[in-house]
Amino acid sequence: MHILLPTGSATVGIVKSAAERFRDRYEIDVVVTGEIASFLAPGELRRLLAGSNYDMAIVSGMCTASFVDVERETGVPVYRGPRHAADLVPVLSVLETAPLSKTVPADEFLAETRREEACRRVALREAEAEPEFIVRGMKVGGGSRMKVLAEIMDAHRRDDLLADVRRFFADGADIVDLGFGFDATPGDVARCFSSLAGVEGPLAVDTQDPDLIAAALFRADLVLSLHEGNIPAVGRAVADAGAAAVVVPRERTLEENLAAAEEAGIRCLIADPLLQPAGSGLTESLAGFADARRPLFFGAGNVVELLDADSPGANALLAGMAHEVGAAVVFTSEHSDKTRGSVAEMRRATEMMALTTDRPYPKDLGLDLLILKEKRRRREPPLEYGSIEDARPMPDEIVYDPLGCIRIGIEGDSIVAVHKGRAVRGKRWEDVFYTLLANASLSRLDHAAYLGKELFKAELAIRMRRSFEQDGPF
Numbered sequence: 001m002h003i004l005l006p007t008g009s010a011t012v013g014i015v016k017s018a019a020e021r022f023r024d025r026y027e028i029d030v031v032v033t034g035e036i037a038s039f040l041a042p043g044e045l046r047r048l049l050a051g052s053n054y055d056m057a058i059v060s061g062m063c064t065a066s067f068v069d070v071e072r073e074t075g076v077p078v079y080r081g082p083r084h085a086a087d088l089v090p091v092l093s094v095l096e097t098a099p100l101s102k103t104v105p106a107d108e109f110l111a112e113t114r115r116e117e118a119c120r121r122v123a124l125r126e127a128e129a130e131p132e133f134i135v136r137g138m139k140v141g142g143g144s145r146m147k148v149l150a151e152i153m154d155a156h157r158r159d160d161l162l163a164d165v166r167r168f169f170a171d172g173a174d175i176v177d178l179g180f181g182f183d184a185t186p187g188d189v190a191r192c193f194s195s196l197a198g199v200e201g202p203l204a205v206d207t208q209d210p211d212l213i214a215a216a217l218f219r220a221d222l223v224l225s226l227h228e229g230n231i232p233a234v235g236r237a238v239a240d241a242g243a244a245a246v247v248v249p250r251e252r253t254l255e256e257n258l259a260a261a262e263e264a265g266i267r268c269l270i271a272d273p274l275l276q277p278a279g280s281g282l283t284e285s286l287a288g289f290a291d292a293r294r295p296l297f298f299g300a301g302n303v304v305e306l307l308d309a310d311s312p313g314a315n316a317l318l319a320g321m322a323h324e325v326g327a328a329v330v331f332t333s334e335h336s337d338k339t340r341g342s343v344a345e346m347r348r349a350t351e352m353m354a355l356t357t358d359r360p361y362p363k364d365l366g367l368d369l370l371i372l373k374e375k376r377r378r379r380e381p382p383l384e385y386g387s388i389e390d391a392r393p394m395p396d397e398i399v400y401d402p403l404g405c406i407r408i409g410i411e412g413d414s415i416v417a418v419h420k421g422r423a424v425r426g427k428r429w430e431d432v433f434y435t436l437l438a439n440a441s442l443s444r445l446d447h448a449a450y451l452g453k454e455l456f457k458a459e460l461a462i463r464m465r466r467s468f469e470q471d472g473p474f
Contacts, residue, residue, distance in 0.1 A: 001025075001026045001027065001055045001056070001095075001096075002026075002027045002028075002029075002053055002054050002055050003026050003027070003028045003029070003054065003055065003056055003057070003058060004028075004029050004031065004048060004049065004052070004054045004056070004057040004058070004076075005019060005028055005029065005030045005031070005057075005058055005081075005088075006031050006032075006033045006037065006040055006044075006045060006048065006057065006059055006060075007030060007031070007032060007033070007037045007060070007085070008032065008033065008034055008035050008036045008037035008038075008039070008060075009032050009034070009035050010035055010036060010037075010384075011037055011085040012030065012032050014085040014086060014088070015030050015085055015088060016030050018085070018088040018089045018092060019092075021089060021092075022092050022093075025096075026092070026095070029054075031048060033045075033048075037059075037060035037062070037063075037085070038060045038062035038063050038064070040059055040060065040063055040065065041065060042065050042066070042067055042069060042070050045057065045059065045067060045070050045078065046069075046070045046073060046074060049070065049074040049076045050073075050074060052074075052076065054076050055076070055077075056076065056077050056078070056079055057076055057077070057078045057079070058078075058079050058080075058081040058091075058100070058106075059078060059079070059080060059081060060080075060081055060083070060085075061080045061081050061082050061083035061084075061105025061106055061107065061108070062083050062105070063080070067102075071102075077102070078102060079100035079101065079102055079106070080100065080101055080102060080103065080104060080105050080106055080109070081100075081105070081106050082105060082106045082107040083105045083107055083108070084107070086376075087106075087107045087376075090107075090110075091106045091107065091110065094110065098110055098113060114366035115366050115367060117366055118351070118355060118365055118366030118367045119351070119367070121355060122145065122351045122354050122355060125143075125145070125354060125357070126139065126144055126145050126354075128143075129142060129143040129144040129145070130142045130143050130144075131143070131144045132268075132294065132295045132328065133244070133267070133268045135175075135202050135221050135222060135244050135268065136200075136201070136202040136221045137202075138174055138175070138201075138202050140244070140268070140270070140295055140328050140329065141270075141294060141295030141328035142295075142328075144328075145350055145351065145353075145354040146298075146319070146322055146323065146327055146328060146329065146330050146350040146353060146354070147174035147175060147328065147329045147330070147350075148172060148173050148174050148175070148329075148330055148332060148343065148346050148347050148350055149173070149174065149175040149176075149177050149204065149222075149329050149330065149331045149332070150168040150171075150173035150175070150176050150177065150332055150333065150334070150343045151176075151177040151179050151206060151301065151331065151332075151333040151335075152164055152165065152168070152176065152177065152178055152179060153179045153181075153333070153335055154179060154180070154181050154184075155178035155179060155180060155192045156180060156181075156184045156188035156189070156191070156192055158192075161178075161192055161195055161196070162195055162196060162198075162199070165196055165199055165203075166199070168343050169199075169201050171341075171343040171344040171347065172343055172344050172346075172347025172348070173201075173343050173347070174201075174202065174347075175201070175202045175203070175204055175221070175222060175329070176199075176201065176202075176203055176204070177203075177204035177205070177206045177222070177224060177331075178192055178193070178203065178204065178205055178206060178216075178220075179206035179207070180192075180205070180206065180207045180209075180212050182209075184207070184209075184212060185212075186211050186212060186214070186215035187215075189205065189207075189212050189215035189216050190215045190216075190218075193205075193215075193216050193218065193219040193220065194219075196219070197219075202221040202222065203219060203220055203221055203222075204220060204221065204222035204223065204224055205217075205220040205222075205223055205224065206224040206225070207224075208225060208227070208229065208230055209230070210230045210233035210234040213230065213234045213237075213238070214234055214237050217237055217238065217241040217243060218241075220241075220243055221243055221244065222243060222244045222245065222246065222270075223238055223243055223244070223245040223246065224245075224246045225245075225246045225247065225248040225272060226238070226245045226246070226247045226248070226257065226261055226266075227247065227248050227249070227250040227251075227252070227257050228250055228251060228252045228256070228257055228260060229250060229251075231257065231260045231261055231264055232260075235260070235261055235263075235264025235265070235266060236264050236265060238264070238266050239264055239265030239266045239267070240265075243266075243268075244266075244268035244269070244270065245261060245266050245268070245269055245270070246269075246270045246271075246272050246297050246329075247261050247269055247270070247271055247272065248272045248274055249273070249274065254271055254272075254273055254288075254292060254293075255293065258271060258293055269293075270295050270296065270297045270328060270329055271292045271293045271294070271295070271296055271297065272296070272297035272299065273285065273288035273289050273292045273296070274288070274299065275289075275298060275299040275300070275302055275303060276302070276303075277302055277303050277306040277307070278303055278306070278307055282303060286321065286325065289325035289326075289327070290325065294326060294328070295327075295328030295329070296325060296326055296327045296328055296329075297327065297328070297329050297331065298318075298321075298322040298325070298327035298329065298330045298331065299331045300315065300318040300319070300322065300330050300331060300332055300346065301331045301332045301333035301335075301339075301342070302331070303318060304318065304332070304333075304339055304342060305333060305335055305336060305339055308338070310338075310372075311338065311339050311341065311342050311345055312341075312345050312369045312371050313369070315332065315342055315345040315346045315349050315369070316345070316349045316352070316362075316369045318330075318349075319346060319349030319350055319352070319353050320349075320353060320362065322350075322353075323350075323353035323356070330346060330350060332345075332346040337467075340465050341465045345369060348367060348368075348369055349369060351367055352365055352367050352368070352369070355367065371464065372464075399444070399446070401442055401443055401444045401447040402443060403419075403440070403441060403442055403443050404419060404420055404441075405419075406418065406419045406436065406441060406442070406451060407419075407470065408451075408454050408455060408458055408468075408470045409458070409468065409470070410458050410461060410462055410468045411425070413427065413462055414426065414427060414462075415427070415428075415429060415432050415455060415458045415459060415462070417432050417436060417451075417455065419436065419439070419441040420441075422439075424436055424439070427459075428459065429452070429455035429456045429458065429459040430455075432455050433448075433451060433452055433455055436451065454470055454471070457474060460474075461474060
């Protein structure tokens with residue numbers, strides 16, 4: 001395969017080094033077209049391709065020009081390479097098996113392609129898996145993927161329970177669990193489950209009070225948690241309702257309580273050896289999972305909620321532990337601000353573990369939980385300049401834009417900018433900024449720089465599910 005790699009003088013060394021690694025597979029010509037690769041003009045590429053025998057040209061993923069006419073006139077397909085020259089090696093390594101895009105940068109396109117393929121493999125394995133049992137169409141245990149159970153604490157106090165349940169299912173929960181505190185009544189429980197009549201996914205009730213459990217059995221598919229204190233009172237009702245149940249140890253052992261639940265007629269049981277928080281017996285409690293009966297319940301949320309650390313890595317590691325002990329259901333929650341997003345994170349983590357069947361570790365799967373950190377640092381060439389000046393401190397006195405101030409905030413997954421009572425809403429900071437500019441809402445360059453900074457902060461806050469404060473640190 002004969003490939004043209006037009007590049008700039010600033011990155012030619014990196015591009016040539018990458019091309020050299022593949023000279024036994026491809027014939028690659030690296031041509032410098034200017035100082036910056038992304039400034040490649042269609043006319044220059046047309047000149048390079050005219051009358052050539054190239055099979056393809058791979059231009060910088062940062063190019064904004066259209067090469068449609070060049071393709072049509074020369075007959076040579078033009079693909080977008082990676083945005084950064086440092087990412088060229090992994091792109092060339094899959095060139096024969098993974099197609100590139102003519103509009104989307106290769107690093108972004110291939111990452112999305114790998115994600116789609118990984119999701120397809122997860123779905124295929126789930127379709128083929130033989131479970132221990134099925135709850136409302138959902139496979140539990142056996143060879144099926146670990147299922148994510150998301151808890152809503154004090155469900156009877158929620159202003160819009162239906163919206164909360166739908167959000168958790170949309171974020172990837174397989175089961176949504178309604179928890180009820182000691183102040184809840186059977187009427188509260190019945191009201192909450194009745195309000196979810198239109199929800200198709202599996203629902204669980206989380207209480208140890210027999211009266212509250214009984215009030216949920218007209219709709220609850222799973223009961224958390226049964227033990228010797230409530231099995232005599234409600235075990236038969238759970239069995240008659242056809243619900244599954246999570247069983248825990250209390251005064252009696254886990255195995256004794258499982259036997260009592262079976263004697264009550266409950267067919268679908270999940271054993272919970274009770275995972276303890278870090279610092280309170282986490283590693284010791286893990287040992288209790290080794291000999292416990294399958295399928296298993298793994299309370300990861302009890303660890304993450306009681307740990308002041310970012311949740312993505314904690315959820316990934318706990319999902320790995322759950323996978324190793326053979327858990328069927330992983331419990332997670334979003335009770336605190338620091339754990340917001342845990343449902344989506346745990347769902348991604350369980351899918352990563354589902355892909356480790358043929359691998360020794362969950363790496364290079366096409367799916368990951370890298371949010372703030374990057375997998376590979378890019379080493380771009382150093383900047384070149386003749387002289388340098390130290391930045392001067394910004395004056396304390398603020399000169400306001402005569403066209404007025406702009407208030408920035410976030411609503412859901414959108415950025416909102418308000419100028420003189422008129423709001424602009426958008427998903428991307430640059431779209432909001434462009435619209436403000438087109439509407440003549442600003443007139444000073446320093447105001448424009450400030451708005452770009454604050455709008456991008458708002459977009460980052462949405463991506464990371466953080467709060468946003470205009471003029472604040474984040």
